[in-house]
Amino acid sequence: MSRRLRLLLAAIAIAALLWLLFAAAERALALAQRFLTLPAWLQWTLGGALSVFAVLGMTVLWWLLRPRRKRPFKPAPDRHDLEQRLSQLHQRGTDTHVLGDELANLDRRRSEQRIYVALFGEISTGKSTLIRALTPAVTLSDARGGTTREVRHYDSELPDGRPLVLADVPGSREAGGESHETLAREEALRAHAVVYLCAGDLTRSQVDELRWLAAFGKPLLLVLNKADQWAGDELDVLQQRLRQQTRDIAAAVVAVSAGGSERFQRRLANGDIEQVERQRKPLIEPLLKALARLTAPGTEGLEPLREQAVLASLHERTGALEVQARAAEAERIVRKYSRRAVVGALAAVAPGSDLVIQGALATALTRELAKLYDVPVGEVQIEDFVRQAKLTLRTGSSIVLAIAGNAMKAFPGLGTLGGGVLHAFAYALIFDSLGHALAASLAERQALDQDDAAERLKALLADTGAARLRQLATLTMDAWRERGA
The missing domain is CATH 1.10.287 (Helix Hairpins)
Incomplete structure (x- = not known):
C-alpha cells in the first residue's frame, strides 16, 4: 500500500x-x-x-x-497433626515406614544446610549431560531408587562458592516407567529448587508437570537445552514462546548447551575417511547466573518453601493411605455382618424371627460404618435408612432369590442343600450389598444419603459377578458347617 x-x-x-x-x-x-x-x-x-x-x-x-494473583500454593499441613495421623494408621496395621522415612529425610536435609536442586524433565532432554557440565569433578553423594533408573545426588557448588547438591532424576514419560516417574516427582518436591529441562516447545503434559510443581510453591527454572541447534532468530522466538507458556510458573527461561559428544567424518590426505568423535564445549553460563539468583535467599530462605512442598505431598499420600485403610476396615465390617446375617438366618427357629435378627444387624452395621467414616448420625436417621433399605429389598426380593438359586446350582455343594441354606445365602448377598453400598456412599458423600445408598444397593443386588458369588457361597458354607459341627 x-x-x-x-x-x-x-x-x-x-x-x-x-x-x-x-x-x-x-x-x-x-x-x-x-x-x-x-x-x-x-x-x-x-x-x-x-x-x-x-x-x-x-x-x-x-x-x-485487575492484575491476576499467582496460583495459590498447596497449604502445608501441621506436622504434629501429620505425625498423629501416621501413628493412627500404624496402630491400625498400615505400613507407614516410607512416609516416616520421608519425614526423617526432611529433617536430615534441613540440618545439612546445603542447597538441593533437582534436574527434572522428560527423557532425552540431556539431564545427565548437563549434570556432567555442572560438576566437572563429579562426586556422587548417594543414590535412591531402583537399579537401572535411580535418583543420584552429585556434590557441586554455585559460582559464589556455596555448596550445591544436584539431583539427577529419572526422565518422565518413559514407557513403563511409572514408578521411576514417581521417584522423580518425589525428589523434585524434596529439592529447594527445580531446573526443568526441555529441548523445544513444551507439550501439554510438560506444562501440566510444571503447573503441578508450581502448585507446591516450588521455585522453578525452565532451561532450553541443546540451544546450539537453533539459529539466533529461531532461538529468540522459541524462548519468547516458552516464556508465554510458563508465565507465573517459572522464575526464568534460559537457553544452554550442555555439550556432550558429536561424531563426524574426516577425509585424510590419502583419501581415506575416518570417524571422529569430539566433545562439544558446554555453554551453561546463563543457567549458573539464573541458579545464583534463584538460590540467593540461601537455605534459610528456601527451606520453608521446601518443607511446605514435602509436607503437602505427605499430606496427600497420607490421605490416600487413610482411604485405603478405611476401605479395608469397611470390608472387614461388611464381611463380619454378612456372616452374622448368615448365622442368624440358619439359627432362626420361628417364622419371621430372622427378620428381627437381621433388622438389628442392619442397624448395627449402619452405626459402625458411619463411625468408621466419621459421619455423625442419629438414631432416627439410622431407623429411616434401615426402613428404606427394607423397602428396596422387598421390591428386589425376586432378584435376590433368583441369584441365590442360580448360585446354588453353579457352585458345587450348595445345590444339594435345603431351602434354609438358600435363605442364608440370600441374606449373605443382601448384607454384602447393603454394607458395600453404604460404605461407598459414606466415603463419597460424607453424609448418610439414603437415596444415593439405595441406588447403589439396587445395583449391587443385581450384580451376578462369579467371584463375588463364590466368596458369599464360601461364607455361607463355612457358617453351615460350623453350625453342623
Missing part, C-alpha cells in the same frame, strides 16, 4: 471518529436538556439508577482488568 493511500485512509478514519464524537456529544446534550425538564422525583430516581449501573459497570471493568 502506497504512502498516499495510507494517509488518505487515516484521514478518513479520523474524520469518522470526530463525527461520531460530535454526534455522541450532541445526543448527550439533548438527553441532559430532557432530563432537566423532568419532575424532581423522577430526576432522582433516574439518577440513582444510572449511578447503580455506573458502579456495576466499573466493578465489572475492574474485575476484568
Whole structure:
C-alpha cells in the first residue's frame, strides 16, 4: 500500500471518529436538556439508577482488568497433626515406614544446610549431560531408587562458592516407567529448587508437570537445552514462546548447551575417511547466573518453601493411605455382618424371627460404618435408612432369590442343600450389598444419603459377578458347617 493511500485512509478514519464524537456529544446534550425538564422525583430516581449501573459497570471493568494473583500454593499441613495421623494408621496395621522415612529425610536435609536442586524433565532432554557440565569433578553423594533408573545426588557448588547438591532424576514419560516417574516427582518436591529441562516447545503434559510443581510453591527454572541447534532468530522466538507458556510458573527461561559428544567424518590426505568423535564445549553460563539468583535467599530462605512442598505431598499420600485403610476396615465390617446375617438366618427357629435378627444387624452395621467414616448420625436417621433399605429389598426380593438359586446350582455343594441354606445365602448377598453400598456412599458423600445408598444397593443386588458369588457361597458354607459341627 502506497504512502498516499495510507494517509488518505487515516484521514478518513479520523474524520469518522470526530463525527461520531460530535454526534455522541450532541445526543448527550439533548438527553441532559430532557432530563432537566423532568419532575424532581423522577430526576432522582433516574439518577440513582444510572449511578447503580455506573458502579456495576466499573466493578465489572475492574474485575476484568485487575492484575491476576499467582496460583495459590498447596497449604502445608501441621506436622504434629501429620505425625498423629501416621501413628493412627500404624496402630491400625498400615505400613507407614516410607512416609516416616520421608519425614526423617526432611529433617536430615534441613540440618545439612546445603542447597538441593533437582534436574527434572522428560527423557532425552540431556539431564545427565548437563549434570556432567555442572560438576566437572563429579562426586556422587548417594543414590535412591531402583537399579537401572535411580535418583543420584552429585556434590557441586554455585559460582559464589556455596555448596550445591544436584539431583539427577529419572526422565518422565518413559514407557513403563511409572514408578521411576514417581521417584522423580518425589525428589523434585524434596529439592529447594527445580531446573526443568526441555529441548523445544513444551507439550501439554510438560506444562501440566510444571503447573503441578508450581502448585507446591516450588521455585522453578525452565532451561532450553541443546540451544546450539537453533539459529539466533529461531532461538529468540522459541524462548519468547516458552516464556508465554510458563508465565507465573517459572522464575526464568534460559537457553544452554550442555555439550556432550558429536561424531563426524574426516577425509585424510590419502583419501581415506575416518570417524571422529569430539566433545562439544558446554555453554551453561546463563543457567549458573539464573541458579545464583534463584538460590540467593540461601537455605534459610528456601527451606520453608521446601518443607511446605514435602509436607503437602505427605499430606496427600497420607490421605490416600487413610482411604485405603478405611476401605479395608469397611470390608472387614461388611464381611463380619454378612456372616452374622448368615448365622442368624440358619439359627432362626420361628417364622419371621430372622427378620428381627437381621433388622438389628442392619442397624448395627449402619452405626459402625458411619463411625468408621466419621459421619455423625442419629438414631432416627439410622431407623429411616434401615426402613428404606427394607423397602428396596422387598421390591428386589425376586432378584435376590433368583441369584441365590442360580448360585446354588453353579457352585458345587450348595445345590444339594435345603431351602434354609438358600435363605442364608440370600441374606449373605443382601448384607454384602447393603454394607458395600453404604460404605461407598459414606466415603463419597460424607453424609448418610439414603437415596444415593439405595441406588447403589439396587445395583449391587443385581450384580451376578462369579467371584463375588463364590466368596458369599464360601461364607455361607463355612457358617453351615460350623453350625453342623
